[in-house]
Amino acid sequence: MKTNPGRFFEDFRLGETIRHATPRTVTTGDVALYTALYGPRFAVQSSDAFARAFGYPQAPLDDLLVFHVAFGKTVPDISLNALANLGYAEGRFLRPVYPGETLSAVSEVIGLKESSNRQTGIVYVRSTGYDAAGAPVLSYCRWVLVRKRDPEAAIAEEAVPQLAKAVQPADLAPALPVLDPKAYDAALAGSPHRFGDYAVGERIDHVDGMTVEEAEHQIATRLYQNTAKVHFDAHAVKETRFGRRLIYGGHVISLARALSFNGLANAFSIVGINAGRHVAPLFAGDTVYAWSEVLDRADLPGRSDVGALRLRIVAAKNQPCGAYPDRAGDGYDPAVILDLDYWALMPK
Amino acid sequence: MKTNPGRFFEDFRLGETIRHATPRTVTTGDVALYTALYGPRFAVQSSDAFARAFGYPQAPLDDLLVFHVAFGKTVPDISLNALANLGYAEGRFLRPVYPGETLSAVSEVIGLKESSNRQTGIVYVRSTGYDAAGAPVLSYCRWVLVRKRDPEAAIAEEAVPQLAKAVQPADLAPALPVLDPKAYDAALAGSPHRFGDYAVGERIDHVDGMTVEEAEHQIATRLYQNTAKVHFDAHAVKETRFGRRLIYGGHVISLARALSFNGLANAFSIVGINAGRHVAPLFAGDTVYAWSEVLDRADLPGRSDVGALRLRIVAAKNQPCGAYPDRAGDGYDPAVILDLDYWALMPK
Amino acid sequence: MKTNPGRFFEDFRLGETIRHATPRTVTTGDVALYTALYGPRFAVQSSDAFARAFGYPQAPLDDLLVFHVAFGKTVPDISLNALANLGYAEGRFLRPVYPGETLSAVSEVIGLKESSNRQTGIVYVRSTGYDAAGAPVLSYCRWVLVRKRDPEAAIAEEAVPQLAKAVQPADLAPALPVLDPKAYDAALAGSPHRFGDYAVGERIDHVDGMTVEEAEHQIATRLYQNTAKVHFDAHAVKETRFGRRLIYGGHVISLARALSFNGLANAFSIVGINAGRHVAPLFAGDTVYAWSEVLDRADLPGRSDVGALRLRIVAAKNQPCGAYPDRAGDGYDPAVILDLDYWALMPK
Known part of the structure; x- marks a missing residue:
């Protein structure tokens, strides 16, 4: 064979x-497509000039x-x-x-x-x-x-x-450049809220929703050279349980992350994934919403430029997240599709 | 909050x-996406070699x-x-x-x-x-x-x-490089018609049509990091007057501009917007057509390389523009979606 | 006019x-879009590092x-x-x-x-x-x-x-750099099968299928600045024989080529097209499958690094290719949409 x-x-x-x-x-071609597919607005990844001022050699x-x-x-x-x-x-x-x-x-x-x-x-x-x-x-x-x-x-x-259960703060971002939080222009970044402004237990509804089309998730998933046929072959999946193409779970993570800008604009880099679960499938035509909870706050050993927020992001489909749809009984609210626990950096 | x-x-x-x-x-990634989303064929923006021969340092x-x-x-x-x-x-x-x-x-x-x-x-x-x-x-x-x-x-x-009412010709393109109209290869650019060949009052039907898909306008609008929810959230807009996602008006402008290549191939750069109105909304599945009228012709002070055409471009949906759909009574022909008055440069 | x-x-x-x-x-922007539209995984085009190790100055x-x-x-x-x-x-x-x-x-x-x-x-x-x-x-x-x-x-x-009837092997790839087949990392390329492992007459079902959306083929075809209105104007084509947009035939060729990675992962470059026919049209919503046959094997004069396989790739719609749909009677199996005869290089 x-x-x-x-x-x-x-x-x-x-x-x-x-x-x-x-x-x-x-390449920057991939960066442009990533922007076009999810609409992220985090300034460090969007602007070479912003990234350089902050301490990166260029936008990562x-x-x-x-x-x-x-x-x-x-x-x-x-x-x-x-x-x-x-x-x-x-x-x-x-x-x-x-x-x-x-x-x-x-x-x-x-x-x-x-x-x-x-x-x-x-x-x-x-x-x-x-x-x-x-x-x-x-x-x-x-x-x-x-x-x-x-x-x-x-x-x-x-x-x-x-x-x-979680990545230890001492293991996060071992090779991050030394950054200058004073050079981090919060107005340009889109929010005045820095590491010190988030409290454990705080919950944030990210408000906005994003509807996904078949062409979009296929373009994204091929960009990653991910070949799983459930994402691409409408003919074959007609005979499956769902009868239609499943959207790559990572597409949901990226959508939720992009939506989280509205409330977490300064969470400029993901540095750890503690746990994650694709609770339910997403299909084309569905609209994704998300909310976040601050699970923990940590200093990084030897660093005073940035701190790490442990965040839990929950994505839901076809239901805005003002009511924070969550675990329910043995499972989840039926709208929930993603439950992800991660560490992100914020300037101090 | x-x-x-x-x-x-x-x-x-x-x-x-x-x-x-x-x-x-x-980046050039954005350029590739822009090309893929609208299909522009203006040689100056498409080719570094063409742009350099004409006098730019590279394709803008x-x-x-x-x-x-x-x-x-x-x-x-x-x-x-x-x-x-x-x-x-x-x-x-x-x-x-x-x-x-x-x-x-x-x-x-x-x-x-x-x-x-x-x-x-x-x-x-x-x-x-x-x-x-x-x-x-x-x-x-x-x-x-x-x-x-x-x-x-x-x-x-x-x-x-x-x-x-209009940008004055003296205020157009203050930092345009000195260009060499003799080095502008009209065959390669797609049309023999230069600045001198267009007359005030002349109308051009751009012939071609372009149908817009939901994935396309969403990809474009996210590329611009434009977050207006009416473009993205099919769930939320179900309750609105139109019941569906509205396409970003700028998407229509770019489609009309790309269509205008067929008739205005040498209008190589937009340098002023005098007036513009989104007359009616565009929705996915609609097909966009366009026609143009030459409103004015102007020399640029101190320049003999290029002239400026004041153009009015009218876009219509689901109706070819051979009959030049236009203002009608107090409003517009119901097919019209865009009425834009702008200045473009043409080689002399 | x-x-x-x-x-x-x-x-x-x-x-x-x-x-x-x-x-x-x-540009690399076009490369990213090409990857996103078809999902090719050939290592030479995907990785600068791989291409350099093999003998190219960078990924072509x-x-x-x-x-x-x-x-x-x-x-x-x-x-x-x-x-x-x-x-x-x-x-x-x-x-x-x-x-x-x-x-x-x-x-x-x-x-x-x-x-x-x-x-x-x-x-x-x-x-x-x-x-x-x-x-x-x-x-x-x-x-x-x-x-x-x-x-x-x-x-x-x-x-x-x-x-x-066919391009002669002596006419193939006249300016290909000298490549080092020992430096071609087959595990990284995705298959252990090299030039010597393919036999004339061998047939390969490429297994996977790819469904095409309107937005995808339009984005691709505009990327190539191909303006044929049958691909873009849903309004105008309503009156045609098919009543809908036709997908650019080249889109099918690229899909078939990307699918052929599964079985021909080391056919790293197309160097000749001997014959090709778009047997039937493809429409959005259809799923493309493909199979290949090895028609010939040829050494390239003076080269010991790579050999050329003459391949025939047949693409079909909405029918997996395990049964190798092919010519039938005076025509073709009704599922067949493409019959392409080409030369590809493989490392020795």
Whole structure:
């Protein structure tokens, strides 16, 4: 077989390392498309001049663009036969990435757990994005529910990894340049509210909504060279449970992040992903809203320029978030589609 | 409140200056998207080699891309609660802008006029786009109908500005490089017709039509970081008068300009906007056509390389423009959506 | 008339040369859009680092992006009044093209053949794409069925050109850099299968499918500055045979090529087009699948780094290609939309 049918659950081996295909040079072309697809307005990523004044050598890529590019590479090897993307943990954005850099990705299988019905199993991987020099730029764990080719197939070795509940503040942003919070022009950035102005427990409705079209999520997902057929093949998915194309979960994360500008304009960089769950699918024609909660505030050891806010962002579909739709009973309010716990930096 | 609810009419003060958020570095990525969204074929903006031969240091950005980026910044402060974008005047494109430059915007409130029913008022602003060094690159006036939060609220000071009917030729293109009309290759540009070939009163049907999709206008409008929710939130607008997303008026201007290549191929740069009106809304699925009329011809003081044509472009929806749909009675032919009076340069 | 109504069949003269309008500087912005529109994953075009290790100075543009840009320029002069794009031959990609280069195009009329009913005729052209220095970068023949303005009009001189059945291996890739197949990292490229692993007669189902949206093909076709109204004007085409917008045939070629990565991941560059036919139209909402057959294998004279595979790719709509839909009787399986015979390079 010269074509890739994707791995099934029994094809994974605990501890194996998978080098993923198609290295990718990211450019200002990707930045323009990312802006056009989500509408982010964070000044550091939008303006070379703003970024330089603040202490960066130039505007870095949106952290989520780096994440999606690295994620996309893993799909043909990890999740082509996945039924669901179950969760994220231990996500660390190790350094800013700039236009012109080339990214590639490697995954390590860190856990395997067969389902009791033996039809499927959960694969845990730690995926790392590398630059052209072979240095890591981000790393995260995710776990996916993957079909077995043969329910009778035996699994060599199983283990469920112990993953941290949250990335420790000391592990955040190890290679961030020294920044100058006095040179951070808050008016130009769009909000006077800095690190000190956010309190644990504070909740923010991000107000705005964004409707998603089929062309948009397909253009985005191909930009990331993510090939999962559920996002692209309307003919094949007619026979599936939903009967239509599913939108890549990362598209929802980027939409929610862009919407969060309205209330978190100075949360200028995502530096950690503590936990994340795609609670329900999003389809074209749906409108995404979001709200955030401040879970924690942390100083970064040895730094006085920026602090880290631990934020939980909840996205909902077809329902504005003024009422903060949330967990409900054993599950969630039916409007909720994303529950993401992450660390973002704010100038002090 | 950490989120921006937008200003209401009574929040504006005559004479105040508003610095808008999110500076933006424009790149060849933006140029590619602009080309892909409208299909412009003007050679100066399309080709570095052509632009250099003509006298530019490289291909400048499409003037309307610069306009939309500067315009987009003003939306969160000026028109988030606007009911209608009523008009434009005194638009001046002060110099060519090149990929890699960073733009920001400032608006001055130059007029306020409460409506007689006290529910709304008209806000007049002069918005200026600046480069990273703080020098202006374009400036224009627009006026918008904005809701009042409280109909009873008093307005501190009202005034209706006197705006010029047209930008004077002496004020056009003050920083245009010296160009060489002999080096302007008309065959490569797509038309033999130069400045001297157009007569006042001449009308041109631009023939071609372009249908607009939801994904296209959303991608464009986000590219400009224009956040007006009427363009993006299909859920919220279900309850509005039109029941659907409105297309950003600037999208229509860019479509009409791109269509005008067929008949005005050598009108290589827009240098002034005299007046403009969005006569009726455009919705996804509609097809845009356009026709132009030559209103005036002007030499630029001290220049023999190029002349300025004052053009009026009228866009219509779902009706080809062979019959030149126009003003009718007190209003317009129902097909008309845009009536724009502008100055463009042509090689002599 | 200042607008271009397009040439009718009787307007063409055998042997005439037509310089096409609108030179175009291609950039990394175009590359990002191309990636986003089709999802190609060929490592040479995706990564500067990979391309450099292999022997290129940087990642070249996708060969089909170069083709589409050159093709687009010919449309206003050649095929604005075309009823059908009938075929391709003698396509040669003469050298890699890199971001920042400026392309223009010239066509020579190499054949004219009036139809027996005198309503239409076939125009044969050889179109050549040039760089800014005036050196050719690609060349191909195509023939189109064009309307006559006046069925009674006489045709000055007719001739049907003799076109080669295939480009000879000695004529392929004359300016390809010397490449290092040992430095070609097959794991990073996505497949262990090199030139020696493909056998004549071998067939490959590319498995995946891609559904096309109106916004996507319009964005792509405008990116190439291709102005054929059948792709853009939903209002006008309501009265045509199909009643809807037709998707540019080149869009199908690029989709098929991107899908072919799954099975031909190391076919890193297209260097010749031997023959091609758009068997049936594609419309928005359709899903494209593809399969390939290895027609021939050839060494390139004097080169041991790469070999050329002659491939036939067949695209079908709304039908996966596991059963290899193909010619049937006098025509084709009704699902088939494209039958393209081309040469691609593979590392040895």
